[in-house]
Amino acid sequence: MKIHEYQARDLFRAYGIPVPDGAVCHTVDEVRALVPDDNQLRVIKAQVHAGGRGKAGGVKLARSKADAIENASKILGMDIKGYTVEKVLVANAVDISKEFYVGLINDRNTKSVTLMASAEGGVEIEEVAKVSPEKIIKLSINPVAGLMDWQAREIAFKLFTDIKHVRAATDILKKLYKLYIETDSTLAEINPLVITEQGEVMAIDGKMNFDDNALFRQDDILAMREVTEDEQKEIDANEKGLSYIKLDGSIGCMVNGAGLAMATMDMIKLYGGEPANFLDIGGSSNPQKVIDAMNILLGDTNVKAVMINIFGGITRCDDVARGLIIALEQIKTDIPIVVRLSGTNAKEGLEMLKATGLPTVSTMSEAAQKAIELSK
Amino acid sequence: MKIHEYQARDLFRAYGIPVPDGAVCHTVDEVRALVPDDNQLRVIKAQVHAGGRGKAGGVKLARSKADAIENASKILGMDIKGYTVEKVLVANAVDISKEFYVGLINDRNTKSVTLMASAEGGVEIEEVAKVSPEKIIKLSINPVAGLMDWQAREIAFKLFTDIKHVRAATDILKKLYKLYIETDSTLAEINPLVITEQGEVMAIDGKMNFDDNALFRQDDILAMREVTEDEQKEIDANEKGLSYIKLDGSIGCMVNGAGLAMATMDMIKLYGGEPANFLDIGGSSNPQKVIDAMNILLGDTNVKAVMINIFGGITRCDDVARGLIIALEQIKTDIPIVVRLSGTNAKEGLEMLKATGLPTVSTMSEAAQKAIELSK
C-alpha cells in the first residue's frame, strides 16, 4: 500500500523527524485560508500516486500569497499520468545547502531490512545507483538487534562531517527505522534529506510503502489508504478472493495461480495480442469465484475476447466449468470466450461445457492464439 | 524501586491483565464513598512496603458496606513492621477455584529474564521452591526474541488443561512480559494467579520492582515512587553521590567503596559492635562529599562513635582529611571519631589530621576495635 508525500510527512513528524512546516489543501480556498500574506517562499506540490510530477508541472514555487493561490489553482485538477490532482501540499521552502538520500527497504537477498544512504541525494538517486553503486552505502540490519545507535552514527559519519549534523542524522535514522518497523513498512525513503543554509538537517520529500499482508494490524496506516477507481476494482476483487490488475489490452484472461496468469499474459503477447488484465482466481474450487471473475472481466469495455486458462490441481476443472455455466446464464454476452481446462477433472469439465458451445482447446498456446483470432 | 500492590494492579490493568474491580482509599470516608450498599464480598488490604501483612491483620474480608468501613478503619493507621498503613486497597473478592504462581525476574546466572511458573501458587511459593523445586517451571527468555507466543503457550499448557484457561494464561504471560520489559522491571509477580469459580483467569495479587538505574527513562514509574522517611534519607544521600542505608546500631561508619563498607560493618560486628549504617562515599575525592557524609552520620541520634575507613586508590586520603576538617569545623560534635587512612596520600592526610586531635589507626581491625571502645 502506498501513501502520499503529505501523509509520509505526517508520519515523519509524528516520529520526530524534522520536516518543513506545511499542510495539505484540497481546494484553492483552503490554500487562501492557510497561507498568510508574508514573504515566506513556499512550494506547492501535487499529491498524486505517480512519479515524475515535477516534470509534469506539478511542483511550483510561490513567492507570495497571490502566487501560492495562483499556482495551487493551476496544479489542482491537473492530470499527471492519468491521475487527477485532488490535493496539494503547501510547504515552506528551505534554503538547501546539500542534498542526501536515506532509505529503508525489505531486502530479499539478505532477508533483512537494508538501510541505504548516499551523499548524492536528490531526484537522480536511481541514476547514481546504476552508474556509481559505490556511492550508495548499504547496511543490512539485524532484525533482532534493530538499528543500533553506533550503526546509525557510523552511517551518519559517512555522510556528514560536522558533528551537529552527524547527531541530527543519527537521530533521524533511528526514528525512521522505528517508524518503518512499527508500521510494517516495506519502503521508507527520505529523498532529499538536506542540510539547510541554517544548518538544520531535514526531510524535504518522503515516500513510504506498506506491507498489504500486515494491514490487519495497522489500523492507522489502513486509514490513510486512498484508492483510485482502478485500484478499487482490484481491492473489490481481492475481497472476493481474486487477484486482479487492470491493464490496457483487449484480451481478458482468467487463470488460476499468479505464475500461470503471468505466463498466460506472456503467451498472449507472444502471439501478438494484448492482455486486458491480470486475473488470478486462486486455488479454491468455489464456482462463485468464477462467476465474480467473469463479472469483472466482462465489465471491462476494452475486452474483445476472453481466454480462460485453468490447470486443475487443487482447483477442480468441473467446478470451474460449473461456475462458468452459471455466470454465462447470468451475464448474457456476445464476447467470444475460449476455454482451456487441463489437469484434475478436466474431462468432466469439458464435457459439461459442450452444451454452451464455447470453443475449447487443450493447450495454453492454442488458447492464446484462438482468443486473439476471435478478438479481431 | 518498589511499588504498592494497588499500583502493580493499575499497571496490570493498563496492559490488559485481568484483575478484580477495586480501588485504593486513603481514608475511611473514601471507603464510605466508594463502596455501595450491596452484597458483594470485598477484601480490604493494607498497602505497605512490608511483607507478612496478612499475618499482621492487614488483610480483612468485608461482607457489607458497614463491614468494609469498619475493617478499613481498623487497618488504616495500623503499624506493620514499622510501617504505618496510610492506604488500603478495597477490591471485589472472587471465588477462587485454583491458585497459580507466575513471575519474571532478571536472572544473574543466565544473564536473561527468567519466567517462573507453578501450579502451586499462593503465599507458600517460597516453601514450594525450597521443598519441591521441580514444581517450579523455569524458562530463560532470549532477550532478542522476547517471550515467543509458542513459549508462553507451552508454559500455560503445563499449568492448565482447559484450552480456555490456556489461552487466557498465554495472553497474560505475554502481557506481563511486555509490561516487564517496557517498564525496566527487575521483578514482576502474579501470586496468586487464579481460576475463578466462574472460569476466569485473573491476577489477584501482584508485586513489581524496578531498576533504579533505568528510572531516568521511566517517568511514569518514577511518578509512583513513595518513600518513607528513612528511604528519603537514602535518596537524599544518593543525590549527593553517597550510598547510605540506615541501620539500628551505634557505630556510624564512613567508607569509600561498597565492598569495603560491607567488610567494615562485618568487622564492627566481629568485634562486638553494631553498625549504625552503611555509607559509601564512592570513588571521588571531593571534600564536599565527606562533609555531606559527616552531616548524615552525626544527624543520626543513635550514633555513639564514628569509624572512618578509607583506602586511597582514586580517592586521595588528603582530600578526605581536608573534607573532614571542614566538616568538623561546621558541625561541632562530642561524638568520638576514629580515622583510618591507608593508600594514596595517606601520610599527608594523617599529617593534616594531627591538629584535630582525632585518634588515627593504621588497620581496619584496629579502627573497629577503637570505635567500639569509644562508643561505650
Place this chain on the structure above:
Amino acid sequence: MSILINKETKLIVQGITGRDGAFHAGKMKAYGTHVVGGVSPGKGGQHIDGVPIFNTVKEAREATDANASVIFVPAPFAADAILEASFAGIELVIAITEGVPQQDMIRVMPFIKQNGTKLIGPNCPGLITPGECLIGILPGNIFLQGNIGLMSRSGTLTYEVVNLLTENGLGQTTCVGIGGDPVAGLYYQDLLQMFEDDPKTDAVVLIGEIGGDAEEQAAKFIKEKMTKPVVAFIAGQTAPPGKRMGHAGAIISSGSGTAEEKIKAFGDAGVPVAKEPSQIPGLIKSKLGL
C-alpha cells in the same frame, strides 16, 4: 535418491484441525506420506483420520520423532508456528500459509538459521519426491518418478510444467515450490546445490518470475558451481513494470528485476530460457542428449 524428503520423512501438520490443514493432511496421507501427527493447541489427545493430535510441536516431536512439519496456520500466527517448529528441533519446515507479514518473516530468519532449520515458503505449494513423499498442496497425480529436479516460485505454473514433463516421459526426482514471497526460506541457490549433490538428478528446471533478483543470483550460482544442465522459464516477461517498487527497489537490486535482465543472466550462464512452457521438455531432452 532425491532432495529434502523421501520415504523416511516423518511429517507433522501444524494447524491440522483447520479446514485446509485437515483436507491436505488427508491428501498427503493418501499419497503415501508418513503423516505421524498433527498440532492443534487444545485438541491434544484427540485423533483426526487416525493421526494423533498434540498441543505443542515439542510434544508431537517427542512422541513421533517427526523431522518435518508443514504449516497451515493462519497468517498472523504463521511466523510463531515456524519458530515453534524450529525450536522444537524440526529439521525441515514447509510454510504453506499465504499473507504472512514480511517483518514477521524477517524476524524469524536469524532463529531458524541459528537452529539449523531448513524452511520452505511461506506462501508456497510445498514439495514432492514422486512416489515417496508429498508435502503441501501439490496435486500428486501429475508427478512421475524420474531424474529431473524442479524448483519454482509459482504454483499452478509448476503443475503446468510438470504435466508437460510427465507427458513427455521426463520424471522428477524432487519438485520444490519455493514460494512467491519476498522474504522466504530456501532460495534457488540452496536447492541448486542440493540437486547438484543428488546422484539421481540429471538436469534441473528452474521456473522464475519477474521481480527481485533471485534468478540473477541463481544464474551466477549455476555459472560458477553447477555441472548439471539447467533449463529456465521466466513468467511475467510482458507484465507492466512493477507498480510497487520505488527508488529503493531499483537500487537494492542494482537495476535488475526485469525479465530481460533475468533472461540475459541465464544466457550468460549457458542456461536456455523457454519462450513458453511447452518448449521446456524439448530443451531438457536436447541438453540430456535424448
Place this chain on the structure above:
Amino acid sequence: MSILINKETKLIVQGITGRDGAFHAGKMKAYGTHVVGGVSPGKGGQHIDGVPIFNTVKEAREATDANASVIFVPAPFAADAILEASFAGIELVIAITEGVPQQDMIRVMPFIKQNGTKLIGPNCPGLITPGECLIGILPGNIFLQGNIGLMSRSGTLTYEVVNLLTENGLGQTTCVGIGGDPVAGLYYQDLLQMFEDDPKTDAVVLIGEIGGDAEEQAAKFIKEKMTKPVVAFIAGQTAPPGKRMGHAGAIISSGSGTAEEKIKAFGDAGVPVAKEPSQIPGLIKSKLGL
C-alpha cells in the same frame, strides 16, 4: 604470564574526552599500558595527550589494531558502546561505567557471545597485570608482580586486600574486578578457568559479596575443576537480609545468597574463608606451604 592482558595489549578508550575517560587514560598511559587510541564521536582527527582520537570504534580498530577497549561513556549509552566495540571485533571490553540499566545489559549478552567478545563489567574497576598493563581505575602503585591471581566483585575492598598481599610479599599475576552489577560479563568461573590454565598463577584469591549465587557457583566450579588453591573472603556477612528481593529472588537462587550459604559452599569445596581481610595473606601462605 598472566590472564586477559599483558605487555602486548593494545587499548582504546571509549569516551576518552570525558572527565573520567581523559583522567584515567592518562593514568593508564603513565602505568605503561599501550593506550593506542580513543573514541569520541565528533572529535575524530584530534589528539589528547598524544593519543589519536577517532569517531568510531571501527576506525580506531582499523588504524591501531587495538584488541581491548575500556568504556567510560555515560550509563544510558554504555550498552551501545559495548556493542560497537564487540561488532568492531575488539576481543576484550572493560565497562567501567556504573548505573547501566539491567535490560540494556541483558540485550547486549547474546551479541557479545555471538561475536566472541570477552566483557568485564559494567560497574567494575577494571583489571591489572602488574608491571605490564593496567586497564580501568585501579591504583597501580599498590600492585606487585607475582604468582597470585585475584578476582573480586568490589573495588576498594580489592585494593585493601591487594595492599595486604603486597605488604606480605605476595605479588599478583592478574587482578580482575568483575563488577557488582547483577547482569555482567565474565564471572568467577570464567576467570577461575583462566587462572587454572595460567602457568604463572599458583593460587587464587576470590573476594565475594552477599546476594546472588555467583560464589556458590564458583565454589562448585572450584570443587569440580580447580587444582590450584583458592582462598575466599565474603563481604556483607553481617548485612541485614536484602531488602530488595521478593519471592522470585528467593526462588531463582534456590534459597542461596546469604553469607552463611556462601561460606558453607566454599567450605564444601575446601576453600578457606577469611574472617577479615587481614587473614588472607596468612591463608594463602599456608596453602602454598610458605
